[in-house]
Amino acid sequence: MQSSYISNMGEWKKGFSFSVPVQVRFSETDMFGHMNNTVPITYFEYARIEFLKYLGFMGKWMQEDEEAIPVVADIQCDYVRQVYFEEKLNIFVKIDNIGNSSLDLHYLAINNKEEMCFTGRGTIVQMNRQTGKSIRWNESQLQSVQV
Template sequence: MKESYITNWDEWKQQFHYYKEIRIVFSDLDAFGHLNNTGAFKFMELARMDYLIDHQLLQPSALLTSETFVVVADLQCDFLQQMFYDDVLKLYVQPQHVGNSSVDLHYMAVNQKGDVTFVGRGALVQISRKTGKAVKWDEAQYQVLTKENI
């Protein structure tokens, strides 16, 4: 399978540094005993939120009151291997393209054996709580996002 957002697999994999460790629990499984396909999207959300918080792009205490916030504009996942109960994944998150008010994040899940189990990408857009319209990143946000895009 060739993911359209990955031009050079080896170079792409080397860009990732930030990750969240996630253990697959029983409630993540489907009737066949492997990770339900919705689980990957939940895991991407967990890693994305931790990334934003850890990089001070999101303040949990202001999540419902801040003037701006980010929304997921699109999200896709490509499954490469099955995942099972008690597997431990490192879910990597990496900004790829930073626009005026958006960022394209890429994801890579690696299991405890070192195998890539799924990859994905998604666009986030910063919007105004009042107007619902896109809001340009401020300079500090832009610097954080582009610094990570090494």
Template sequence: MKHISYIEDFKSWKEEFTFFIEISIRFSETDMFGHVNNVSPFIYFEEARTEYMKEKGLFTDLKNPTSVPVVADLQCDYHQQIYFGEKIKMYVKPNSIGKTSLDFHYMAINEAGAVCLTGRGRIVNVDPKTGSPTPLPKEATAVLVN
């Protein structure tokens, strides 16, 4: 596997993942060659991240939120092509937790057990009234470190 700037030791990095969702590749996510379009992995990252946060009980009050998680940056590395009709396991884990932000890492495994995508992204906790970064709720950091 090629060198990935945000991964120091691939083997130990890979073993740290526990949470995943299964994704069936839909036709609308592919290009004219039948493989996954280069924007689709970012949708998979969002889906896995959202399900992970829901499972952890985070950011669930969407009617009157005191803060909202906003994507600040995303990065994806493509390792193997993925095609319409295939299924992947999309893993997500928090990599680092700051005062107002989280850095998530992502890994997709295809049906043959090969890593086909890796990625990372910073999520900033924002006050919906001011649009400014705000500290992560204490319960969020407590849940994510365990």
């Protein structure tokens, strides 16, 4: 299965270098031990925040007097294989495209057998917390996120 945002799976997978480990908890599964279909979005959030910390964005955004905040504009998940209770995954995240005030992020979940479990993409926008209007990336931010 290949999603519309992936033109060449091999090349797409090579572009990932940042990941976070997760283990599927009991509370994230149904009565058959399958991971609930809403959980990957939570994993994407965790990986996204850790990635943005790594880039140096979260510290500034978390300051009380900072006008800019990140907002998720859209999110998508494509399921490739079943995931089960206690399964260990690596959730990869990368920047696919940089807009004036947005980042298009791509996600990849791989299990310990090196099998792809699910993929995803989503856009975050840097916005003014008072006005709700987008804020352009500054030069320092752009240098941090060059694809």
